[in-house]
Amino acid sequence: MKDASDPLETILARPDIWQAGRVSAANEPGHTLPSGYPALDAALHQGGWPRAALTELLATRCGIGEIQLLAPTLAHISRGGRRVFLVAPPHIPYAPALQALELQLTQIVVLRPQGRSELLWSLEQILRSGSCGCLLGWLEQDRAAADYASMRRLQIAARNTPGPVFLFRSPGPAATLSPAALRIRLEHEPGGLRLRILKQRGGRAGQEVLIGRSSRLLAPRVLPALLPTCVSGIGSEFQESRRFSATIQPVAPSSLPQPSMH
């Protein structure tokens, strides 16, 4: 309880006294969004992804589980009727997989800007409009796009955004300065994805969190005998097909090797 007569409280209430722990209004609980991973939420000192601020995700390459990391957040936002913008994604966002991750496909907008100026312009427009539920941007394709000045511009524009903003960058600039509120390095680890928090505004950095990949993906389900590693020559084709039919699925006659194939 605050006591108005407490001299310390009176001093702290002065507008010209700034407390390092109280960065801005963005520190309040309503200004974060749970990530869906309790371990990660615990490591983030605000208890979730920051809204209205940039989050940088530094990853060497795609395919290490970065979408799986964001999937609970994206599903929550899109199901809530808010737009999710994917700006300059590295590949085609594959609709059946996103639907399986429980994203609302109608809320997803994919943008493919060409070149640096269009990319930065699109990001800024989306952030400024204030009508974006979540923004995922990939900057790594164009290294020059992510200089400090443009990141700062985006950070200011992001203040209008109600949702979290994730920018994917290559880990090259990890040592450089960035105005982003949260910087996380994503690294592959056997069995999962290792998150190392490089910076969080108003909090301590350096935490590490391991997020396991979906067991459906990693569990080895190939019978070694079925692996077509021995298929160097065409001659083994017949044998291999017979083994398929014996162990996994009944093979339609049409898929059996035809004489004409050889």
Added chain:
Amino acid sequence: MLWLCIHFHRLPLEVFSPARQAVPETALAIVERHRICAANAAALALGVRLDMSASSALALSDTLKLREREPAHEASTLATLADWACSFSSQVSISPPDRLLLEIGASLRLFGGVASLLQTAEAEVSARGHNVHHGLGPTPLSAELFARALPCKPSAPPAWAIHHDPEAFRHTLYALPIHFLDTPGKQQLAMQRMGLGRTGELFALPSAALGKRFGKDFSVYLARLHGERPDPRPLHRPREYFAHRVHFLEPIADAAMLLFPMQRLLGDMGRFLDRRQLYCQRLEWRLGMTRGAGQTLPVACSLQHNRVDALLGLTKLALEKLKLGGSVESLELACAESASLEAQAGQLFAHAQDSDPEAERLLLDRLRLRLGNERVHGIYVRDSHLPEQAWSAIQEPSAPIFGSAAPERPCWLLEKPVGLELRNGHPAWDGNLTLLSGPERIDTAWWATPHCRDYFIAQHEDGSLLWVFRERTTGQWFAQGVFG
């Protein structure tokens, strides 16, 4: 008062061939209730007669085309013509099914007399591919009667109309045979039995007696024909669309200098649409160039109100992409599509986190304008076994019909499957791949290009998970997706 009746006596035919027919004309006849109600010259030459039954007309020739009459089409054509007629008179009324009535007495000075007005009207109407009969009279009914009975040539309008001579008009009217009157056949027969032959003889009879014999409606008709009773007609209102043009005294070569007149035109359009409770969905800028063809600049807008600043912002974006091919001489703004405004109550305490549909629409409009429609899209699930066909990009997001019951699918699909090399019998892609699970066999499209693939989830040596397949017919390996 001087009324002009324009009688589109071939309207049922003309709605089917609005432009001038090429020679030779195809024989065309219009059928209403299994009877021929109109036929063109070629059909008449074949022996088709009005009121003939459709089957006997068809028996005459196999080249004859019969069409069912389309009253709705005729009505809309007539309404369009009424819009056109508004350039001749402020009082235009439609007299269904095929006549327009114009009060031209007030327009004579503007057009320089009856004859020149009629000639202008005739020229314009025939340019639109219509054949008409003109009738002039001091009352609407008399104009209609004359259009039917004594259609005047535009080059030679009746002398009484030119000299405003009511006595001469009466003389002409009284000389008309009685069967031209717009009365039922039974009454016509009764009048003939009374020994009446000319209209004048009818007017000589006391109107009370006529009313007793032929009904009150008939005496009202006669009084209106003669101008003794008022004959109010509903006025036609021109259809409402916006197209304004400004001409520049000095041609403009710099696109940025167009913004000021554009803002003014947008303001005009906003007021025009606001008065009509409409909002603009697509507007079109037409730039008239000093040399060469004009340029058109369409701007799509999904905002649901006419905000000049938002429209101007979208126009600016469109202008940035436009290359002016020369100097602009004139600028026209047309509201190409509009929709009626649905009043929405604003929120007094709008929460900052509530998404604002207006802002969202404006954002998408801006992105589409700058990046191009094909670079801003939603995604959609399609029903296909072939992975590259199981999705599509769509412009307007709509909920997918198909659920995904598929096994593991990657979040990222490569634009095209990438061929993998074989290293010691193992597939490799910039590093070794380890197959984790599979195979999932997809054997489809046997009716087109057959695809028989065994899909595996593979792990790259740097840890990323890939979706690879082996084409069974060739034994070749491909990577098709990345598990993000």
